[in-house]
Amino acid sequence: MRLYLISDNVDTQMGMRLAGIEGVVVHEPAEVKKTLLAAMDTAGNTEFDEDTEKKGLGTPATRAGIIEKLIYSQYATRKGKKILPTDDGKVLVEILPDFLKSASMTAEWENQLLLMEHGEIAPEQFMTGIKNMLTMMLNGCDAISEEETRRFQTRESIGTCPVCGSLVYESKTNFYCSNHDCHFALWKDNRYLQSMEKTMDKKMAAELLKSGCVHVKDLYSRKKNMYFEADLHMDTDETGKVNFSLSFPKKKPKNKSKKK
Numbered sequence: 001m002r003l004y005l006i007s008d009n010v011d012t013q014m015g016m017r018l019a020g021i022e023g024v025v026v027h028e029p030a031e032v033k034k035t036l037l038a039a040m041d042t043a044g045n046t047e048f049d050e051d052t053e054k055k056g057l058g059t060p061a062t063r064a065g066i067i068e069k070l071i072y073s074q075y076a077t078r079k080g081k082k083i084l085p086t087d088d089g090k091v092l093v094e095i096l097p098d099f100l101k102s103a104s105m106t107a108e109w110e111n112q113l114l115l116m117e118h119g120e121i122a123p124e125q126f127m128t129g130i131k132n133m134l135t136m137m138l139n140g141c142d143a144i145s146e147e148e149t150r151r152f153q154t155r156e157s158i159g160t161c162p163v164c165g166s167l168v169y170e171s172k173t174n175f176y177c178s179n180h181d182c183h184f185a186l187w188k189d190n191r192y193l194q195s196m197e198k199t200m201d202k203k204m205a206a207e208l209l210k211s212g213c214v215h216v217k218d219l220y221s222r223k224k225n226m227y228f229e230a231d232l233h234m235d236t237d238e239t240g241k242v243n244f245s246l247s248f249p250k251k252k253p254k255n256k257s258k259k260k
């Protein structure tokens with residue numbers, strides 16, 4: 001298995017952040033987190049010298065946090081008991097320069113920290129090394145072509161899921177919860193709104209996610225052959241099922257004009 005996760009080393013992380021990189025993702029099929037933790041423990045061990053004190057990626061105390069960060073940054077996602085790379089995660093692993101993906105880089109810096117701790121190298125020497133590495137990282141990222149960076153989806157979420165709190169995104173046909181275990185979605189063409197000749201647009205969906213209710217002006221009543229306005233309410237149950245209902249706020253007298 002190929003496992004590329006980048007350091008929990010603070011300086012490395014800072015460099016990564018400067019470079020706009022949060023971390024890198026497991027590239028192979030699903031891994032149970034326990035297995036993933038074990039893999040992080042031994043990742044890259046063959047690259048290290050026997051006397052390297054720190055091996056693997058992160059420490060037992062920080063490994064779970066690194067995985068969480070990848071999920072939070074949307075480079076990985078949970079699916080049941082599995083943790084899967086997202087499309088962005090796969091792209092990142094493909095386009096990052098190899099030295100950034102190397103587990104031995106982490107160990108090397110940890111080693112340098114130890115040497116400094118033992119007084120074997122001066123703090124200035126350590127910082128010079130860090131600066132050089134940052135320059136190399138930034139140059140490495142600059143070298144990534146525009147075409148490659150465009151492979152990342154520049155998705156913008158439209159709100160948070162009322163069932164699980166994950167981010168909600170727009171697709172061609174719906175607004176869906178990014179959590180694979182959650183079934184919440186608002187369909188653009190749904191029977192409830194279709195009966196009033198209305199489709200769910202982004203603005204409506206965002207407002208529903210924000211407040212559970214949105215005022216809609218151009219709903220159509222076939223029975224009365226007229227347009228009307230109403231508040232559309234959204235209720236969800238724990239399975240992610242959505243129920244809509246309408247309410248009719250009292251109109252102010254001055255807006256009494258009726259469409260005929």
Ligand SMILES: [Zn+2]
Nearest residue numbers: 161164177182
């Ligand atoms: Zn959800």
